[in-house]
Amino acid sequence: MIYIFAFVFLISGIYVFLRQPARSVDRSIEDNKASYIKIMDKLEGKNNEEKSKYINLLKSKMDNAESKMLKAADEYEVGAMSQTDYVNHVIELSDTLNKKKVIDIISSNQEYILQDKSQRYYLYQNGWIDLFQNSGIDIILLFLILLSITPIFCKEYETDMYVINRISSGGNRYMYRTKIFAGIVMAITMSAILCVENILIDYFRFGLKGITYPIQSIHIFSNYPWRMNILGMLILYILVSILAAIYLSVIIMSLSVITKKVVNTILITISVVFIPLFIMKEKVIYQLPLPTGLLNKQGYITGVYNTNLGKNDFFDIKELMTNFIIVTIICSMLIILGRFFYNYSGKVKLFMMQKIVVFLLTITLIFTGCGKKENRTEDIFNNIGWGNVFVYEKDVIDAIGDNIVVKRDKEEKNLIRNPFLLKEQKNMIVNGVCGNVAYITRIYETGDYDILSIDLDNYEEKTVYEHHVNLPNGYNYLGIRKEELSSYEIQKQENISACFATADKLYVLIDESMYEIDIETKKRCPIADDVDSNIVSYKDGKIYYINKGYNLACYTINTRKSEVIDNGLISYIYALSDSLLIQYTSKDIYSMNYETGKTSKICDVTGDIMNANNNYIYCCDTPQKLNVFDIKSGKLVNAIKTDKDICEVKSTSDGGSIYIVTVKDNKFFLEKH
């Protein structure tokens, strides 16, 4: 036994030693490691005044050296300095100038830390990055477990030893559980060996300091929404590795007992592990309790990249625990199923088929349950951009997780009900509410999206428009092709924001262009390509928007013409029932009569308009204070203070209810006032 583990240690050690460092490892630090470490030794830990001063001193030294160097070069060029003096000058300054790259890195570290001083410490991160982000399936663990666990049962079947075991009382009673236990212990040991080797190699190659620092100190976790230190993440890393090993070993052993053949067991296991990689989206692999996700543990640790938002989606503890519990249940069921087959040595006949059917049905039920679970509630707000909360008279419509929720009279109702579609989609955005119809964009993992209209009275759902991303020809299943599909997909993503509807047409803002979509034929046609922001308003057949020159422009649907109607620099517009509300970049607020086009001043404020309705204007002059102005008198009538930063304000059309989306510690909250 000791030889087997020594062999495992040796093989996996060589593999770990030879593997390339993770892509996110900062090579420029490695190129200047000695100087970087020297400075970092003084800085490591929480940021304070002294450290800031020290960095500023380094920067000013560098600036001085650079200007001296330039001056010397100029003097040398015009002949005011001799060659010897110039060379001496260069030698004198070279020591400081050689550190330029390091000082640049340190100052970018400082910028990163200053964004959140409490959760980000100075740290040499490369070791941790390499440990947590070395991507790909743990091939060596998979093969070691596969090749060492498969023979545990299969060898006995293939050499007919199981007959002897069966006739002995101990063999029949204890052998199965002993073997299962031995297999699991073996897998755990291998996984632990690999983890230790990974940690040791990174420790010696880069160094793993600051284990008690907050996880956000490592830049790949910059958006990590929960408070955790690096040690916590390390424990999670080891736990996922061990769970992956247990899960894989149980799958292999149960398959061994069922198929009774080495080749079949190995091939089925490989198919189960690898095929999901080719046919499933990355996020789905981690959402489902598959061995693929656990073996490729990176997604559980550093999150799954969300191309729409340009940052990673992280799994919260609740999600992780749910997945781990499901894995444990599946493991137990596989062990029980294996027990049936272990006692049954004949061919799979009708009796066994019934058992298999019952087992498969149970598994299917569990998986169906997994698909339907609401993964995220409040925390999903981390992954949603602005403009996702809409207020429609007494209803509030939120994009929560994979669904759109209507809150009416304290009741919550999911608008999107098809569970099969939920599995594929990535994000939902409420584009707008016109009358009693909400327009919602459902974005899929592929980058495809469709726009749905939902009648808020009877919740009738219609697909108004579908968009499919054109993927390039050629698919890189063997990893041999040179095309980079992901970057292509990123380029192909379209950003959909505002949306209005008439009886037969839909007007959608996609990237910086406004499109008219025929609801019947689904054809789309660009009508304006100079829209600057998603602040677009619709009133009586006219679409008002801010163009790229920050002027107010208006597109008239009937004449199909766009024209600039106000040349002032404008930051916000809102269509009221009788006039258009305009805020100029100077912060002054005016109303413009729709018919005459005349403007009259309402008030001047210090902050930006967050929202407006027919009675009130809502402005923020500080992040935590909302001022409410009366639209007729232009006077301040109310001020709402919150303990969190305000990022969005919505109100009913009469201003009776105000809904404020606030943010604190990267978590979003919806408050009603």
Next chain:
Amino acid sequence: MIGAILFELKKILQNKFIWLLIVSFLIIDLYKIYDIKKSLDYPIVGSEKIYNIVKGNVTNDKAEFLINNYDRLSRIVEEDTYSKEGNQEGTYTGYIYGDYSEFGEYYEDYKKIYNYPKEMNKILQVAQDNLDLYKSGDEFEIRKNQKIISDYAGRKIDKYYSTDNMQTYLEYDFSTLLMYILVLAGVSEILFLEKKNKMFFLIETSAKGMKKNMFSKLLSIGIYSLMLVLIVKAVDILWFAAFFDIEGWTQPLYSISDYMYTPFNNSIITYIIFDTVLKYVGVLFWGIVTFFISYIFMDNVRTMAVGMAAFCGAIFLCLNDKAIINPIALFVPTELVKNFEVINILGFPIYYYYIVAILPLIILVVISIILVTSRKSLACRG
């Protein structure tokens, strides 16, 4: 002899697990192709009307039709005086801008067809200049440039078909991976079954001995691999034909814009046959290598371990460009024929794809000779 081959083949095909794998993999293949179809954009309604006019033989009338319409629409769009209403009379897509965009695409395609001979002439001119340059020097370079002239001269595209779907089909290689798993499932157990049943004692003492038995085993692997490749290829074509409109089978391969510099001068249908042959060589190579490994180790676990390690190693080498000639490349033949790539063999330029195909065949012949002529007793090892 035929009886022995059929018997060996029967042993492989009687394995229900293989059929289970084949059926499951074909379903996964179907899902994958459907997934590709789903991810592609819907064609613009009305675009097919223009396509139906311009597809087929490239004639002056069709070219004029495209040019006139495209010029007319460009002017209208530039002046920005057109109506943006839908369902307009006299348009194909219902929109002026929609027509402009569609005509623009076909116009570009026609332009490429028109310019293709010019593009080739440029290459030929460079090759001709090279011939003058190497007049009395490097023999290999002279032959290489002569090859370019002979293979790229006189190229033109007479017919126009949209080749996007065809390219998607040609470059679809997921099923090749499934072929490898299937061949591994079939081959790795051939020797082990006889070892388990102690049949080697009987075979080795029979008059014909191990030689013929081994020969029939090798041939059965060949037939099994061929069967796999044909089934998977046929199913691929079937699924693609069901989900995509694929046209232009008889067009030359270079009519696909990504393959315009291919040295392969034949039609797409001929290329598909060639592609099947290359994939067959690839699958057969891994099948025989796995069989050879099982012959060496006579143990299932070690066979699988070494076989998979060899496969992963070959992929690793391919990814890192560490091996010039790699049998894994046979799994993605489109990459082999896309560009003009030759290897200097004794001063003669030989196409890279020939070398990649021939070298595994030579290795296969050597392995087969070793296996058939080996005097080692498998009975004792068994």
